[in-house]
Amino acid sequence: MSYLISCRYTVVPFSDVVLPPLSSKVVKFVVDVRGGRVGELSRSSMPFKPLSISPLFLGGSPLISFRVGGPPLSVRGGTPLTTYLSVVFSDYGLVDELTSLEGVYDTPYGRFRFNVDSLEVVDVRALGLGLTKFFRVDFITPTVLTSKYMLPPTLKSRSRSLPEKHRLVPQPSLIFSYLLRLWNSVVSPGERIPNTCASDWEAYKLGRLSDIALVEVSYRLRPVSVVIGRDVKGRLRIAKGFKGWVTYECLSSKLLQVYDKLLALATYLGIGRSRGIGLGLVRVKTYNTKTNDSS
Amino acid sequence: MSYLISCRYTVVPFSDVVLPPLSSKVVKFVVDVRGGRVGELSRSSMPFKPLSISPLFLGGSPLISFRVGGPPLSVRGGTPLTTYLSVVFSDYGLVDELTSLEGVYDTPYGRFRFNVDSLEVVDVRALGLGLTKFFRVDFITPTVLTSKYMLPPTLKSRSRSLPEKHRLVPQPSLIFSYLLRLWNSVVSPGERIPNTCASDWEAYKLGRLSDIALVEVSYRLRPVSVVIGRDVKGRLRIAKGFKGWVTYECLSSKLLQVYDKLLALATYLGIGRSRGIGLGLVRVKTYNTKTNDSS
Numbered sequence: 001m002s003y004l005i006s007c008r009y010t011v012v013p014f015s016d017v018v019l020p021p022l023s024s025k026v027v028k029f030v031v032d033v034r035g036g037r038v039g040e041l042s043r044s045s046m047p048f049k050p051l052s053i054s055p056l057f058l059g060g061s062p063l064i065s066f067r068v069g070g071p072p073l074s075v076r077g078g079t080p081l082t083t084y085l086s087v088v089f090s091d092y093g094l095v096d097e098l099t100s101l102e103g104v105y106d107t108p109y110g111r112f113r114f115n116v117d118s119l120e121v122v123d124v125r126a127l128g129l130g131l132t133k134f135f136r137v138d139f140i141t142p143t144v145l146t147s148k149y150m151l152p153p154t155l156k157s158r159s160r161s162l163p164e165k166h167r168l169v170p171q172p173s174l175i176f177s178y179l180l181r182l183w184n185s186v187v188s189p190g191e192r193i194p195n196t197c198a199s200d201w202e203a204y205k206l207g208r209l210s211d212i213a214l215v216e217v218s219y220r221l222r223p224v225s226v227v228i229g230r231d232v233k234g235r236l237r238i239a240k241g242f243k244g245w246v247t248y249e250c251l252s253s254k255l256l257q258v259y260d261k262l263l264a265l266a267t268y269l270g271i272g273r274s275r276g277i278g279l280g281l282v283r284v285k286t287y288n289t290k291t292n293d294s295s
Numbered sequence: 296m297s298y299l300i301s302c303r304y305t306v307v308p309f310s311d312v313v314l315p316p317l318s319s320k321v322v323k324f325v326v327d328v329r330g331g332r333v334g335e336l337s338r339s340s341m342p343f344k345p346l347s348i349s350p351l352f353l354g355g356s357p358l359i360s361f362r363v364g365g366p367p368l369s370v371r372g373g374t375p376l377t378t379y380l381s382v383v384f385s386d387y388g389l390v391d392e393l394t395s396l397e398g399v400y401d402t403p404y405g406r407f408r409f410n411v412d413s414l415e416v417v418d419v420r421a422l423g424l425g426l427t428k429f430f431r432v433d434f435i436t437p438t439v440l441t442s443k444y445m446l447p448p449t450l451k452s453r454s455r456s457l458p459e460k461h462r463l464v465p466q467p468s469l470i471f472s473y474l475l476r477l478w479n480s481v482v483s484p485g486e487r488i489p490n491t492c493a494s495d496w497e498a499y500k501l502g503r504l505s506d507i508a509l510v511e512v513s514y515r516l517r518p519v520s521v522v523i524g525r526d527v528k529g530r531l532r533i534a535k536g537f538k539g540w541v542t543y544e545c546l547s548s549k550l551l552q553v554y555d556k557l558l559a560l561a562t563y564l565g566i567g568r569s570r571g572i573g574l575g576l577v578r579v580k581t582y583n584t585k586t587n588d589s590s
Contacts (some may be wrong), residue, residue, distance in 0.1 A: 033581070061580060070402035147506060147507045147510060148505065150507070151507070162507075163546060165510040165544070165546065166510065167510055167511060168510070168513070168514060169464045169465075169466070169511055169514070169516075170464075171464075171466055171506070173506075211442060211445065211466070211468075212442045212445070212446070212457075214465055215442060215460040215461065215462055215463070216463035216518070217463070218463070218518050219463060219464065219512075219516075219518060221464075221516065222515070222516070223511065223513050223514060246464075247459070251458060251460065
């Protein structure tokens with residue numbers, strides 16, 4: 001049995017601080033230092049890892065710097081920030097590890113106090129958003145998708161020889177083939193979709209169907225670049241992705257049930273590359289066609 | 296042997312006029328009244344028809360009303376407007392038909408003078424833009440794509456039972472599977488891509504490859520609605536599509552040669568639904584990565 005464990009922290013810097021371009025690095029530093037199984041996961045480079053550390057939020061806005069070479073992110077001492085740490089695990093004991101992150105930490109970015117705000121534990125079988133035919137996906141942090149997500153499984157062995165390129169528009173096939181593989185990687189075999197024997201073909205097929213079953217009703221999107229760190233030679237590593245929102249109409253009530261679960265997971269673990277450090281975070285809600293869509 | 300024939304006209308209203316929401320209707324009225332083979336094509340509802348009538352342009356901007364219920368398009372008497380009429384045909388005689396459109400016409404929208412500005416005749420085998428790896432596509436009139444363009448040919452018989460829904464983001468597969476089918480429909484059998492025997496499968500396969508071979512480098516896009524007329528019951532017919540531009544990087548030099556030809560055709564005949572009345576018109580140019588992309 002797998003649980004989704006999500007913990008919200010208030011993070012307060014003791015003095016004025018300059019944050020890294022991707023502010024989740026502050027939280028990741030603390031998680032890595034504390035170690036344990038969560039620290040191990042955070043440091044791991046495994047694909048589809050069952051963990052996401054969100055950026056620091058200031059009043060609902062994620063603190064991420066989009067302008068390469070622009071002014072750095074800075075926050076006044078004493079300002080309360082928020083962050084979320086989400087993990088899917090079959091071990092209830094992780095709850096203690098997450099709550100015990102409370103404390104005061106000296107980081108390369110300054111001194112911070114971490115307090116647990118709230119803790120949510122959900123059986124993955126109960127995950128769902130209750131979506132109806134029209135729903136809206138807000139990509140609240142930059143989302144990075146690559147066309148490799150829709151490589152037919154028979155060509156998997158040649159995947160490494162293909163260039164790693166990012167697609168800058170949210171194509172349903174890329175989103176849902178990714179999410180089904182994520183789901184089936186993080187849950188116990190008995191909770192896989194559609195069943196225990198699910199392979200990469202199920203993800204590929206769901207992707208293919210999604211480009212037919214989902215149509216955009218409206219959207220506002222823009223491409224963004226984000227500094228995600230430095231490589232071994234000290235050069236900036238920049239990821240290209242997109243931000244914004246899309247309202248979809250789902251033409252298949254059968255697939256809607258699958259999307260409902262996958263998107264519920266995505267609101268905790270994110271979508272696409274660098275989820276572990278808070279990229280690809282989404283909010284999803286049923287869209288009332290009578291409300292204005294321009295917000 | 297097939298030729299692309301494109302004629303540019305200056306159209307001047309004699310007095311102040313109120314134009315229809317899609318101003319190509321003025322030109323279409325004249326073409327339909329004049330009859331001949333061009334008029335016949337214009338009235339035909341055949342799919343992939345080899346003709347496109349552009350909207351009227353005022354100083355480079357297409358005259359199209361996007362606001363349903365907004366103020367109507369109006370133009371002062373004496374203002375010179377421009378329109379383009381493009382046809383692919385194997386009969387050189389069409390040139391006379393196009394040039395003989397010169398004259399004065401009374402239309403339901405007012406009285407207009409048509410003058411031929413320029414005429415271009417190109418052998419379709421010579422069509423090409425000389426694109427390099429990076430190129431930018433400007434969707435200058437609303438472009439309407441449906442997910443049916445990527446329906447596997449084996450499911451073609453079930454196509455009519457699927458709802459007709461428009462996709463609002465330009466997915467490479469939809470654009471290029473459409474354009475290959477358009478190309479192969481309008482040219483002589485010997486000029487088909489990849490060869491005389493080309494079927495719907497080639498279009499499907501090109502589409503599939505295009506979602507891998509083309510990645511967005513940057514874009515600015517927005518969904519738009521446009522009034523394309525009234526149905527038999529007098530209700531407004533509104534098409535949903537998108538406008539804006541996308542810069543692509545092409546990862547396959549082999550496919551680039553195909554895209555080069557197809558996009559050259561698209562600059563005359565457009566892409567997607569309602570091309571005949573000027574939707575889906577594009578401008579395409581090689582993109583110099585050193586130039587700014589924000590225009």
